[in-house]
Amino acid sequence: MFGSAKLLVAAVCAAMAIGANAQTKTVRIAWADPLSGPMAPIGQMELDGWRQAIELANNEKWAGDYRFEVVPFDNKLSPTETIGILNNAISQGIQYFAQGNSSAAAAAVIGAVEKHNARNPGKEVIYLNYMAADPDLTNKHCSYWQFRFEAHSGMKMKALVSEMAKDSNIKKVFLIHQNYAHGQTSSAAAKEFLAQMRPDIQIVGDELHPMATVKDFAPYVAKIKSSGADAVISANWGSDLSLLAKAMSDFGLTTPLYNYFSQNPGAPTAMGPDALQRAKTVVMFNPNGATASGEALAVDFKKRFGKDMSLHQMYNTVGMLAKAIKNTGSADPAKVAAALEGMTFDGLTGPVTMRREDHQLQQPLFMGTWAKVDGKAVKYEQEGTGFGLRTDATIPANVASLPTTCEMKRP
16 A cells, blocks of 8 residues: 555656646747848847846746747848748747847838738737837837837937037037948938037038948048048947948047947957047947846856847846736737736836837937946956946936837737
């Protein structure tokens, strides 16, 4: 009898374990961004950020009995490839799609998701836009099924120009951007905010160049030098920013470079010591001056992946998605979308809110200058260069915010 009792207890325990495992459900997130080509270092860093955030969410049960899994795909920075991946993911039953590079691909995703959801009620897909920054994506192209966790380029340019406007020595500005939606809208925003905040500043150059194809920026830098510009504004990212910065350094051009992404892979090394005190960057996260939790996450990222953490959108995206799932007790996209609208979340930089009107995350921004590591204002270096981003100003969420023209169509 004793042996039989032991077998019975073991069987009951095994059944309980099976039941407990059955309670845990996996939410798969299809991720589509570049893992090949010149922008691959950016894509790999972003994917690592997703993996870190998801591991935290799973270990700490952010979503209760739900777990997350990221399913990565290489979109080769192509809208066509991205839509093919989206269709593939949907065929696999994946209902959450994350993409950020580029805005052209993002616009295609919004259109495809809208069509799919209209044709397949009960099988909706949510688009988690964690990087694509064209303002139109949450204005005239806004969608109930898209949630953007990136500060759009208009918000960033407003913050950048507001800081530039304080420097009375700047009289002439040269604009250089990638020739696609993000670069075009950044150029337009720069002109708009310069006219508002410093109408005395003369725009002496306005260049749009092909994205991810220019190998030598020397001709552009020659134009900047001959223009007599006191500052350069560029929303370039990835290899386009790194090569621009390198060409400026090679030319010995010490004109201040106001930008969005000089903390991203490749750029700190390309800028070299010439960038000290002249590279001005607007960011959503900086480990120098971050909250204790933000600093700890950056340290963990460096230890785990051997690279610097310069983005935190993945943390907010996974955190808010997990909160919506836990609050509703469901991973049904229809219920999750409703829960995400208007949600406030304690992010790495303080409270952030998903604005209901357009699904644009409202969050603080930070303006920084590249400076030498001093153990105080700059504790963490980038790419072993001995310098990092010093936080000079904090732009609160309500100040960084811009109005929306979105006319949301809800199901």
